[in-house]
Every structure is written in C-alpha cells, then in structure tokens.
Amino acid sequence: MxxxxxxxxxxxxxxxxxxxxxxxxxxxxxLNENMTGFxxxxxxxxxxxxxxxxxxxxxHGLSTAVDDRVGRIAVxxxxxxxxxxxxxxxxxxxxxxxKLTRDGRFKLDGEGNLLTLENANVLANxxxxxxxxxxxxxxxxxxxxxxxxxxxxxxxxxxxEYVATISTVTTDGVAVLEPNIKQGYNEFSNVSQSEEVLQMxxxxxxxxxxxQLFVLQNSNxxxxxxxxxxx
Numbered sequence: 001m002x003x004x005x006x007x008x009x010x011x012x013x014x015x016x017x018x019x020x021x022x023x024x025x026x027x028x029x030x031l032n033e034n035m036t037g038f039x040x041x042x043x044x045x046x047x048x049x050x051x052x053x054x055x056x057x058x059x060h061g062l063s064t065a066v067d068d069r070v071g072r073i074a075v076x077x078x079x080x081x082x083x084x085x086x087x088x089x090x091x092x093x094x095x096x097x098x099k100l101t102r103d104g105r106f107k108l109d110g111e112g113n114l115l116t117l118e119n120a121n122v123l124a125n126x127x128x129x130x131x132x133x134x135x136x137x138x139x140x141x142x143x144x145x146x147x148x149x150x151x152x153x154x155x156x157x158x159x160x161e162y163v164a165t166i167s168t169v170t171t172d173g174v175a176v177l178e179p180n181i182k183q184g185y186n187e188f189s190n191v192s193q194s195e196e197v198l199q200m201x202x203x204x205x206x207x208x209x210x211x212q213l214f215v216l217q218n219s220n221x222x223x224x225x226x227x228x229x230x231x
Contacts, residue, residue: 083181084168089169092122104186
C-alpha cells in the first residue's frame with residue numbers, strides 16, 4: 001500500500017509578488033519602529049518572526065517577539081530614576097488595570113505617592129500602591145537598594161524608615177528575586193542601530209527583486225493583451 005499526499009497551490013506570479021512586497025513592507029515597519037525607539041527609556045526592540053508558508057499567507061504569517069535583553073543603562077543622578085539591570089518589569093496601576101514597564105522614571109506627588117510620568121501608581125510587591133509616610137525634604141533622602149527596598153530618611157530620628165519593596169516581575173507575573181535595581185539610572189533601549197540596518201539589507205533586496213518581477217510580468221501581460229486585441 002502506498003499513500004500519496006501533498007498540497008497543490010496555484011497562483012499567478014503577480015499576486016505572489018504583491019503579497020511578498022506587502023510582507024517586506026511590514027518587516028521594514030517593524031525595524032523602523034526599533035530605530036525610532038533607539039533613544040526611548042525602557043523600550044525593548046521587537047524581533048520580527050516570519051512563520052512557515054508566509055509566501056502564501058503574506059502578512060498573516062508575520063508576528064513579533066519582544067527582545068528582553070537589558071538595554072543601555074545611563075546615570076542620571078535623579079534619586080527617583082530606577083533601572084532594572086536584569087530581566088523583569090516594574091508594575092503600575094492604570095485605569096485599564098495593572099501594566100508592566102521598564103521605564104523607571106518615577107516621581108512623588110504632594111501626598112508622597114510614587115508615580116510614573118503618566119501619574120499612575122507604582123506598585124509594591126504586595127500589590128498595593130507605594131506611598132511614603134511623609135514627603136522628604138530632598139529626593140536624595142529616598143534610598144533604594146538593589147532588591148528594590150525603598151527607605152526614606154526620617155530627619156527627627158535620623159534613621160532610614162522602610163517604606164515598601166517595589167514590585168519587579170516577569171511577563172508571567174512571577175516575582176524577580178534579584179532585580180538588581182540601580183538608583184539614579186535610566187535604562188535606554190536595547191536596540192543596536194547597526195544590527196537593524198544589517199537586517200534591512202536582505203529585506204530591501206527581496207523587495208526590489210519582487211518589484212522587478214512584478215513590473216516584468218505586468219509588461220508581458222499588457223503586451224499579450226494588446227496582441228490579442230489587435231488579432
């Protein structure tokens with residue numbers, strides 16, 4: 001007994017070329033977004049993933065994966081700037097629920113609440129918003145260690161009082177035990193402009209090859225139609 005099987009897919013070349021150019025345009029868009037995010041604090045590059053049979057299903061075979069490598073860490077000397085020198089995310093509470101970010105540019109309001117730049121509450125590891133017991137005279141009175149423990153200097157007692165431990169989790173919500181928090185630093189994107197440019201080269205070549213094939217086939221088809229019309 002012999003079993004025969006397979007997939008037969010017949011399609012004109014112009015359609016295939018258009019679909020390929022559309023896919024390559026979307027790839028360009030992903031890489032261009034990475035280039036745009038180069039100087040953004042906390043930005044993580046998107047890695048394009050092209051699945052099997054993308055030549056048949058076009059952009060439907062394209063997805064992205066987040067590159068979670070640690071980005072470039074730069075000193076700011078702002079005590080409320082925090083960078084995670086490990087894989088993980090800060091948690092904050094937005095109107096749409098709990099969100100994750102690697103942008104550690106925080107601030108204090110008049111009531112001592114620790115907020116993101118968009119005025120969302122930064123969360124502690126117990127899921128509650130972080131609030132200092134009093135507003136410090138100077139931001140330098142706020143101390144954060146590598147584990148994310150936040151303390152504030154009480155001028156009356158001269159001691160550092162524990163406030164909370166800032167929440168750092170994975171994308172699955174699992175706590176990061178060793179987040180290696182750096183106070184007074186920002187983490188910029190993990191994008192390498194040279195790598196993005198190198199990835200664009202084969203995409204540009206494929207796009208140009210498909211464009212030329214499309215123009216050639218379109219020219220031949222127009223010539224054939226003209227000949228049929230004149231006969």
